[in-house]
Amino acid sequence: MASKLLRAVVLGPPGSGKGTVCERISRSFGLQHLSSGQFLRESLGGGGAEAGALAQQYLERGLLVPDHVITRVMMTELEKRREQPWLLDGFPRTLRQAKALDGICEPDLVISLNIPFETLKDRLSARWVHPASGRVYNMDFNPPQVQGVDDLTGEPLVQREEDRPEAVAARLRTYKDAAKPVMELYRSRGILHSFSGTETNKIWPYVYTLLSSRIPPVLPDEEH
Ligand code: G5P
Numbered sequence: 668m669a670s671k672l673l674r675a676v677v678l679g680p681p682g683s684g685k686g687t688v689c690e691r692i693s694r695s696f697g698l699q700h701l702s703s704g705q706f707l708r709e710s711l712g713g714g715g716a717e718a719g720a721l722a723q724q725y726l727e728r729g730l731l732v733p734d735h736v737i738t739r740v741m742m743t744e745l746e747k748r749r750e751q752p753w754l755l756d757g758f759p760r761t762l763r764q765a766k767a768l769d770g771i772c773e774p775d776l777v778i779s780l781n782i783p784f785e786t787l788k789d790r791l792s793a794r795w796v797h798p799a800s801g802r803v804y805n806m807d808f809n810p811p812q813v814q815g816v817d818d819l820t821g822e823p824l825v826q827r828e829e830d831r832p833e834a835v836a837a838r839l840r841t842y843k844d845a846a847k848p849v850m851e852l853y854r855s856r857g858i859l860h861s862f863s864g865t866e867t868n869k870i871w872p873y874v875y876t877l878l879s880s881r882i883p884p885v886l887p888d889e890e891h
């Protein structure tokens with residue numbers, strides 16, 4: 668069924684809520700959530716994988732990894748899912764990446780999260796993660812049940828190097844420069860939908876409505 672093969676992309680600066688929104692979309696609409704940052708972090712634990720070793724230096728500083736590295740990682744994952752609907756979180760982030768993605772499949776729908784700089788800085792410094800699973804918490808917005816530990820495993824949470832203030836400012840600058848032509852490309856195709864605000868919970872109903880017009884929900888929008 669054509670609607671089941673929806674391919675969507677969520678764009679947004681670091682901390683804009685891509686992961687949070689994608690998780691909700693994935694639960695409500697059954698799309699597979701594919702996070703480029705998560706794939707990169709997994710490849711770091713991959714025992715000397717070339718892409719992993721290279722990526723680590725960039726990840727630690729909150730810089731974009733080179734296009735060919737991330738593109739190879741993402742193309743491998745997307746090739747495995749040729750016949751499936753998906754939702755990309757964090758890819759493409761540059762024009763080159765967008766062109767590489769077009770080579771596999773042009774996205775049907777692009778969601779852009781437009782969040783003020785101050786809000787992003789506050790959020791990122793309150794973020795803690797469970798490294799093994801990639802589960803993300805926020806001490807204000809989405810705290811763990813017990814402070815400092817993962818809800819499911821009870822293992823300790825850590826703060827990513829890239830969430831320190833200097834790294835955050837650098838990430839936001841890099842993002843803006845690289846993302847502009849990507850947004851222009853998708854805008855020119857008429858598939859870009861931008862959502863502005865300071866709270867994911869307020870943006871979410873609009874995202875839900877947009878997605879509902881394209882694909883039947885598997886879960887009603889009441890749990891969020
Ligand atoms: P990632 O993993 O893609 P970023 O930097 O793009 O990382 P990040 O930091 O994961 O994005 P996000 O997914 O946009 O942010 O946002 P999130 O995690 O859902 O929310 C951020 C925090 O705010 C969370 O704690 C969340 O709970 C909280 N929050 C959400 N909504 C609200 C709200 O309404 N209110 C409040 N108070 N809090 C809220 O990429 C990591 C690195 O990988 C490399 C780069 O080095 C990158 O830095 N990389 C790539 N490099 C090149 N090209 C690519 N395509 C790459 N992809 C990844």
Ligand code: MG
Pocket residue numbers: 685686702704756757
């Ligand atoms: Mg994320």
